[in-house]
Amino acid sequence: MNRNYKAVKKYSSVKCISSKPSEERIKEAARKVFLKKGFDGTTSRDIAEEADMNIALTNYYFRSKEKLFLEIFKDLLNLYFQNTIDILNKDIDFKSKIFETIDHTYEMVSNEPDLCNFIVNEVHRAPERLIPDLNFLRQIRRTKFGEQLKEEIEKGNVRPIGIENIVPMLCGYIQFIFLGKNMHMKIFETNEEQFDAYAKDHKERIKEMIVCYLYNH
Amino acid sequence: MNRNYKAVKKYSSVKCISSKPSEERIKEAARKVFLKKGFDGTTSRDIAEEADMNIALTNYYFRSKEKLFLEIFKDLLNLYFQNTIDILNKDIDFKSKIFETIDHTYEMVSNEPDLCNFIVNEVHRAPERLIPDLNFLRQIRRTKFGEQLKEEIEKGNVRPIGIENIVPMLCGYIQFIFLGKNMHMKIFETNEEQFDAYAKDHKERIKEMIVCYLYNH
């Protein structure tokens, strides 16, 4: 008997294709459970149960819970950052880019409500997990948006401000609203629908506030 | 033998005084570990080790890990909200109150760097834990600051905005900066000292931004 066929990648990729559905099902289940419960709160059995598969398969395909987590984490880190970086590099004017970045962040956290909490918490608990993706993350420091910002400041249109201050404004402020969603709903006794309306309104306020701050100096 | 003397509170409080140091030591250790690792990431043995005490004592004094957590959680929820509520009820003018609230939030998260992440994450994972403290939390909806805001809006000084929109601006925006501290330090390759300077600068920007937004309409 030879275990870890898949894990050690001993055989041709052609053969592996046949295993794709199972491997994919585990990843999808793991993604779902990790997002909801975090690494510490998730057990291998949770994942197997969610995927409706034998417990041994998670280790057969991914060798360990940690390695499976790191694959999911990498994907989710991409989902969290990649589109934003792309928008910041787009060929549109400065102010539109501000609005689009805020809108995109709002859409992202609306569509994947646990993503923010997951990323923020897992990075906080174990920041060393970021190291393999550091080069990817550092892209945020060198975007077309950064050049545009510099231009606008030099022209005197926009007040002096660094990229490290403005990006959290575009991405973080609306994220915080969703990070504290449950808290907000309890305090203000609202349901999901009412919260969504509130968040949407708040998003527009953030846009106006940032523009107001940048252009009035 | 009679176990759970302390836990079931069968005997006079005079006797219990002698146990205070131990009970307190466990609470302090638990607070420290829970803050750092969260509920799921903390084991009873972590706490006992941190307190340098026998494992059985956590259950002797608090009956279960869950009950011990809920005591800590209650305290930390208070630390997270009480002072802010007090400031919002203070007898100072509207704009000073805005600045003081932001400054206080900044001090709070500086002094207890894990507090924000802890509250945000634990409430997200198990919002039902808030229920015993709901009345306390709802105080935020009825503060002197709310009345002052209404006045300022009626006078036409400040743009129309609800308490549910303005309080997250005062508390949440600076919190987000600290929630993503590790992420920020990795992306921008800064050390603790540099991050603190950045956060302090950003705090002042938030103040100016909010005032700019509220008073220019």
Place this chain on the structure above:
DNA sequence: TATAGTTTTAAATGTTTGTTTAAATTATGT
């Protein structure tokens, strides 16, 4: 259809988990 390659399974591995036990120790009131 025989065979080798691959996937899935039930069962077991040794740890670690939260919690409990009963005995040993310390403190208290008289």
Place this chain on the structure above:
DNA sequence: ACATAATTTAAACAAACATTTAAAACTATA
């Protein structure tokens, strides 16, 4: 000093944990 109450201890508990095993069940192909 003594009896009783309270605290602390080492050891054990069953359950849950991540992971591994070896055999069984598939699948592809020659």
